Amino acid sequence: MKVIKIEKEKWDKGVEKLNGPLRLFGPVKDGQFHNFKELDKNQQPDLNFLNTRLSPKSTVFPQSEVMFEYSLDESREDHHIMKEIDQDYSPRAVIGIRPCDAKSFLLVKRNFDTDEYKDPYWIRAFEATTFIGLACNNPCSTCFCTSADCGPFHEEGLDLLLVDAGDYYLLKVITSKGENLLKVADWETEADADTSGETSGNIIDTLKKEAEAKITSSVVTDRLKEQISLELYQAPFWEDAAFSCINCGTCTYVCPTCWCFDIQDETHGISGVRIRNWDSCMSPLFTLHGSGHNPRGTKLHRVRQRFMHKLKYYVDKYDDGIQCVGCGRCIRLCPVNIDIRKICEIMNNYEPAACACPA
Amino acid sequence: MLGYIDKIKEISERVLKEGTVEMVIGFQKGTLPMMNEPCFVKCSGDVQRLVWDSNCGINLANYLTDRKEKIAVIAKGCDSRNIVTHIIENKIKRDQLFIIGVPCNGMIDKSKIASMFEKEIIEVVEDQNNIIVKGEGFEETLKKGDVLQENCAICIHRNPVIYDELVSDMVEEQRDVDRYEDVRRIEEMEPDKKYGFFDDLLSACIRCYACRDACPLCYCPTCFVDESRPQWVGKGQDPVDIRTFHFLRAYHCAGRCTDCGACERACPMEIKVRTFTKKLEKDCLEAYGWEAGMSLDERPPLDTFRPDDPEDFIK
Amino acid sequence: MLFKNLMEHMGIEPDRVHFSWISSAESTKFVDVVNEVTAAVKALGPNKNFIIKAA
Numbered sequence: 001m002k003v004i005k006i007e008k009e010k011w012d013k014g015v016e017k018l019n020g021p022l023r024l025f026g027p028v029k030d031g032q033f034h035n036f037k038e039l040d041k042n043q044q045p046d047l048n049f050l051n052t053r054l055s056p057k058s059t060v061f062p063q064s065e066v067m068f069e070y071s072l073d074e075s076r077e078d079h080h081i082m083k084e085i086d087q088d089y090s091p092r093a094v095i096g097i098r099p100c101d102a103k104s105f106l107l108v109k110r111n112f113d114t115d116e117y118k119d120p121y122w123i124r125a126f127e128a129t130t131f132i133g134l135a136c137n138n139p140c141s142t143c144f145c146t147s148a149d150c151g152p153f154h155e156e157g158l159d160l161l162l163v164d165a166g167d168y169y170l171l172k173v174i175t176s177k178g179e180n181l182l183k184v185a186d187w188e189t190e191a192d193a194d195t196s197g198e199t200s201g202n203i204i205d206t207l208k209k210e211a212e213a214k215i216t217s218s219v220v221t222d223r224l225k226e227q228i229s230l231e232l233y234q235a236p237f238w239e240d241a242a243f244s245c246i247n248c249g250t251c252t253y254v255c256p257t258c259w260c261f262d263i264q265d266e267t268h269g270i271s272g273v274r275i276r277n278w279d280s281c282m283s284p285l286f287t288l289h290g291s292g293h294n295p296r297g298t299k300l301h302r303v304r305q306r307f308m309h310k311l312k313y314y315v316d317k318y319d320d321g322i323q324c325v326g327c328g329r330c331i332r333l334c335p336v337n338i339d340i341r342k343i344c345e346i347m348n349n350y351e352p353a354a355c356a357c358p359a
Numbered sequence: 360m361l362g363y364i365d366k367i368k369e370i371s372e373r374v375l376k377e378g379t380v381e382m383v384i385g386f387q388k389g390t391l392p393m394m395n396e397p398c399f400v401k402c403s404g405d406v407q408r409l410v411w412d413s414n415c416g417i418n419l420a421n422y423l424t425d426r427k428e429k430i431a432v433i434a435k436g437c438d439s440r441n442i443v444t445h446i447i448e449n450k451i452k453r454d455q456l457f458i459i460g461v462p463c464n465g466m467i468d469k470s471k472i473a474s475m476f477e478k479e480i481i482e483v484v485e486d487q488n489n490i491i492v493k494g495e496g497f498e499e500t501l502k503k504g505d506v507l508q509e510n511c512a513i514c515i516h517r518n519p520v521i522y523d524e525l526v527s528d529m530v531e532e533q534r535d536v537d538r539y540e541d542v543r544r545i546e547e548m549e550p551d552k553k554y555g556f557f558d559d560l561l562s563a564c565i566r567c568y569a570c571r572d573a574c575p576l577c578y579c580p581t582c583f584v585d586e587s588r589p590q591w592v593g594k595g596q597d598p599v600d601i602r603t604f605h606f607l608r609a610y611h612c613a614g615r616c617t618d619c620g621a622c623e624r625a626c627p628m629e630i631k632v633r634t635f636t637k638k639l640e641k642d643c644l645e646a647y648g649w650e651a652g653m654s655l656d657e658r659p660p661l662d663t664f665r666p667d668d669p670e671d672f673i674k
Numbered sequence: 675m676l677f678k679n680l681m682e683h684m685g686i687e688p689d690r691v692h693f694s695w696i697s698s699a700e701s702t703k704f705v706d707v708v709n710e711v712t713a714a715v716k717a718l719g720p721n722k723n724f725i726i727k728a729a
Contacts, residue, residue, distance in 0.1 A: 031563065032474045032629055050479060053628065054565065063565065064595035140479050142391065244397040246421065248569035250627045264594050268726065275595050280567070285585045335569050335625035336417055337389040337396040545683060554685025554723040599726045606684055613676045638683045642676050661676075672675045674694040674707050 002173040003200040004182060005191035011169055012044055014185030015095065019043075021184055022130070023092035025059045027052050036094065045095045047164075050140050051327060055256035056101050057108065059094050060125040061278075063253075067121065067263075068274040082274070087121070093130040093181065100145045100325040102131050102157035104256035107323055111259045121276075130177050133158040137207060139215050142328030144341060147218035149321040152211040153204070163204050170200050219344040221322055224315050231352045232312055233304065241343055242303035244336040249280035251306065251330035251338070257323050260286075281305050307343050360464045361485065364411040366526040367433060370459050374431045375403040380457050381428040384419050385409045392483040393469035397422060409433075413485055416466035416508060418621040420444075420575035423451045430456055435463040437510075437619035439519035440652025441575040444615055447655065450578060460522025462530040465503070465511030466620075470629050472506050510620030510633060513538045520653055539641045541634070557602060563628040564601045566594075570632045573625035576612045583607060609635030614643045614659045617652050685723050689714040 006014065018024060019041060026045025027034040033053040039045060070082045105126065112122035136143070136152035145151050155161055159178030163170040170191055173179050182188055191200035252258040262279035266272055279286055282303075287296045296302050314323035324340065331339050371383040386395040387408045395414045399422075400406055411433070419432050420441035430451075434442055439460060445451050467490055473480060475492075482493040490501045504512075513536050518529045545553060568584070571577040584592045584604050593600040609616075609632075616636040623633050643649045646669050647660035660668075678691050692714070694707045 246572035248572040249567035333627040
């Protein structure tokens, strides 16, 4: 394991050097909160944040992305042809991504990059990206990553992990893709070259344990797999759970693991584009058929779908945990305080027989 | 306002036991500081779930739309005005409702309070006039009056306008409130500046439609932005499409909006969406002397004609 | 009126939005209003705001 020690002033200089050879995305303060934005030349990512308001999924999977364009202008050689548009897939890096958000890309990958179907837009953007994570020394009270197969120093999905060790940063090299950036940024001082002090591995371990100890929130998922889908689906608790939901798209749009999209054609005079936009299973439109029939016609259907997908169907299909990394955004931002931790507990502990009480 | 809860529970228990209603719609304690969750209670034994404090900003009239049961609903001043609007617009019948009126002292602005502290807020408690905010290594007492939601700070109808039973004596209404200072500031701008102002205002919008979905007025079976035959508005992130949504939604609330603030409270991106509706509210007051939801006996200005309606905009 | 005010409020110039009530028998009024509207809009020049730029 290679760990680089970076003095804080050298961090800024390194980022500056990366900006140019790579397109950089990083957290930027915008009003009261941070979000991931493409950094301008000379702009530094602002690493003083708990987590960004929106997840960084948009760096690879933008909320609105043009896929094709066409023109009916007959003076153009390519008129009447739907053409894929040129996108910029030059190397890029996402700096300051939290470990939970980095792991979410691997969950989303299951949807966009399968043996059968490959989504070229997502895959090209994903492969062009180097993920430089920022370990969470101070997780939020709503973070439950440690019980969602993730953690404040989790490395899956990251190429480099940056750890704030007080006076300096430690940068842990996780993949060769990450290692390739070091030279460009001129971050090459190995932390353990000077063997007199504590090893960097120990320092990171200590910080990691401290951070994990600060996470007080959790979900219980041990029985989700053995639950019977149909019984969960028909369980009476959904009426209560779904009551307060107003069916807005907040939870799905802020979620790093929500991957659904909708494809739209937009026409402007004699030219037009085909766009894909994030979609939300909370919207009645999500499943509305051309016939007018809607198989998920009520909000109960839709709330149930969101949680069943994340906490049951996904669990059954991939046999690798829940479709959630525990970032807590949906909890913090839900206008009516629907809490996935609470719903997960109800689903996990559900006993069909015991629920003959008045529903 | 904290003392209300015993009375709320007592009334709720009674109306459920006596069979006056089938359900009570109120709030239960949330899982986060400064958040409560709307809930329903169907059996009298469950009324202990109900809570009341300064975090009940969601407008419960939103949960009444097209319901068929007999319902007891807990209503602040603004909720009661939206219940009136609902009744006028035939979204629920008066005799289906048992309205538990709550004279209100205002709800607190969770975004504002969160933005006052560098660190995360872990716990918020309140007494009569103070909000005590606690986090890791800090504890601070704020005056409730300083951290009210913006709409509550300028509210002049804190008492329910319609109710079957009140949980306390009426509170004193705020007087000499300048409700439209911000609207006038925009009115004074040049057109381009106005346009730019709203571009900035909406730049963070992610089109989650939480503002619409939290609004009791937005009960259309299919919102115009969701309509596909024909499709009126593009669905991407084009700023013109985003603005079209916001300004037309606001227009659909003309003469109906009670400035309850649910839209603004719901917005995950902290956009001041009331900026649109307040202009309409001001114009309705100035042109028609109208405030929405004040009486069951008066028709709203946009579905009535009066000979003295201002018409100098028509050539 | 509320609509016109709201359009103006968000930055559309007042002279771009016109309302008129013209009976089918009022041909001269129709001509006058159309002339008035076109003159007012021409004076403003092309609209810059509230236009979707072709993608």
